[in-house]
Amino acid sequence: xxxxxxxxxNSILILLNSFFHxxxxxxxxxxxxxxxxxxxxxxxxxxxxxxxxxxxxxxISSRIEGNIYKMHTSSSNxxxxxxxxxxxxxxxxxxxxxxxxxxxxxxxxxxxxxxALASAKNATTSWSNALISEAKKxxxxxxxxxxxxxxxxxxxxxxxxxxxTGNCHRRVRSKKILKKSCNVGQRxxxxxxxxxxxxxxxxxxxxxxxxxxVLKRLVxxxxxxxxxxxxxxxxxxxxxxxxxxxxxxxxxxATELLxxxxxxxxxD
Amino acid sequence: MSSRxxxxxxxxxxxxxxxxIIQLVSKLQQLLPGTxxxxxxxxxxxxxxQETCNYVRSLHREVDDLSDRLSQxxxxxxxxxxxxxxxxxxxx
Numbered sequence: 001x002x003x004x005x006x007x008x009x010n011s012i013l014i015l016l017n018s019f020f021h022x023x024x025x026x027x028x029x030x031x032x033x034x035x036x037x038x039x040x041x042x043x044x045x046x047x048x049x050x051x052x053x054x055x056x057x058x059x060i061s062s063r064i065e066g067n068i069y070k071m072h073t074s075s076s077n078x079x080x081x082x083x084x085x086x087x088x089x090x091x092x093x094x095x096x097x098x099x100x101x102x103x104x105x106x107x108x109x110x111x112x113x114x115x116a117l118a119s120a121k122n123a124t125t126s127w128s129n130a131l132i133s134e135a136k137k138x139x140x141x142x143x144x145x146x147x148x149x150x151x152x153x154x155x156x157x158x159x160x161x162x163x164x165t166g167n168c169h170r171r172v173r174s175k176k177i178l179k180k181s182c183n184v185g186q187r188x189x190x191x192x193x194x195x196x197x198x199x200x201x202x203x204x205x206x207x208x209x210x211x212x213x214v215l216k217r218l219v220x221x222x223x224x225x226x227x228x229x230x231x232x233x234x235x236x237x238x239x240x241x242x243x244x245x246x247x248x249x250x251x252x253x254a255t256e257l258l259x260x261x262x263x264x265x266x267x268d
Numbered sequence: 269m270s271s272r273x274x275x276x277x278x279x280x281x282x283x284x285x286x287x288x289i290i291q292l293v294s295k296l297q298q299l300l301p302g303t304x305x306x307x308x309x310x311x312x313x314x315x316x317x318q319e320t321c322n323y324v325r326s327l328h329r330e331v332d333d334l335s336d337r338l339s340q341x342x343x344x345x346x347x348x349x350x351x352x353x354x355x356x357x358x359x360x
Contacts (some may be wrong), residue, residue: 094342106339113331114357203313211317218324231292234320238299241327247336255341 078120078243085116085148086247092144112143117244118147118220127233128240130221296320 037135089112094105097203118128132149212230216222219234289325291317 018299100343101337102336102343105343106335109338110331110335113335125282205311207314208317211314212320214321214333215317215324216319218328228289228323229287230294231296234324235299236297237293238296238320238324238327241324245327245330247340248331252338254335258343259344 073240075243077248078240081120082116082243083247083251085120086113089113089116089144089148092147111135112144113244113248115141115145115148117240119145121240125236126225126229127222127232127237134220135238293317299323 090109093112094100094110100108118131118135121128123129132145136145156212212227215234216225216230219225219230219237222230222233225233293313297316297319298315300317300323
């Protein structure tokens with residue numbers, strides 16, 4: 001597991017560090033004893049141990065912070081990509097005619113935002129692929145999508161389709177196996193006496209199933225995913241939605257500020 | 269969550285263990301807004317899923333509201349202001 005590997009690596013670092021420092025210390029003490037430079041030895045010892053302590057701490061903390069930094073840069077990368085693509089999309093959409101009613105303009109803004117978010121993922125997640133293929137179904141969006149997403153060969157839709165149908169077959173087959181084994185179990189249980197019915201587990205399972213169905217409808221492409229992938233995709237989808245909301249909000253605030261400053265300058 | 273029997277309803281190839289699912293669910297739980305103190309280990313899977321659905325729905329609604337707000341802002345931009353030309357050159 002990643003955490004265990006990190007821990008092991010950190011402990012190896014500690015060990016190596018201490019060996020290295022003690023080795024240098026030994027060498028220096030040997031040299032110092034030869035030359036009878038005891039006072040220099042003590043100050044050097046202080047300096048060196050503090051220096052070693054600092055480097056050691058830096059090594060450990062940089063490894064820990066490295067992971068946090070990676071997470072932060074990935075979200076800021078996504079923000080940048082999303083903003084670029086969204087602005088490009090708005091240029092394509094809103095350049096045609098300036099007289100649009102509010103609803104139409106709002107729909108275009110939202111559509112551009114969704115497609116920009118999905119294409120900023122670069123076909124790495126299945127929810128983004130599902131969103132893009134859903135948007136492509138509408139002929140009007142074809143130009144927009146092609147411009148934002150790039151050439152067709154970029155992400156292979158056939159592969160994902162195969163994977164999902166493969167999953168579906170496997171799921172259907174394994175559900176049949178599960179049903180058969182349940183039936184066998186029940187026939188056996190009938191001979192043994194009244195079955196032990198755990199109400200809590202039954203209710204819990206039904207609830208989980210119900211909520212999973214709802215989540216499947218919320219995450220794009222969720223209907224074709226098994227539960228494990230669904231949760232993974234939901235994790236990434238939530239993070240990306242946050243990025244979308246942050247960027248859109250900042251943009252709206254900036255536009256409002258610009259508008260207000262203009263209005264106040266006119267009044268003055 | 270569900271019992272510890274092997275889950276045959278998952279993908280057939282690599283058997284997904286219950287532990288992996290529990291790990292995922294706890295990661296999901298960390299993302300959700302709410303008091304972090306309470307949500308240590310007590311939240312069941314169905315509750316986490318429900319909170320996830322609510323959160324996704326609220327995020328969708330926020331995007332919708334922001335698109336509304338932006339569309340209003342962009343339509344009321346005065347044509348001749350220098351600021352408007354900035355915005356216009358950016359997105360229109």
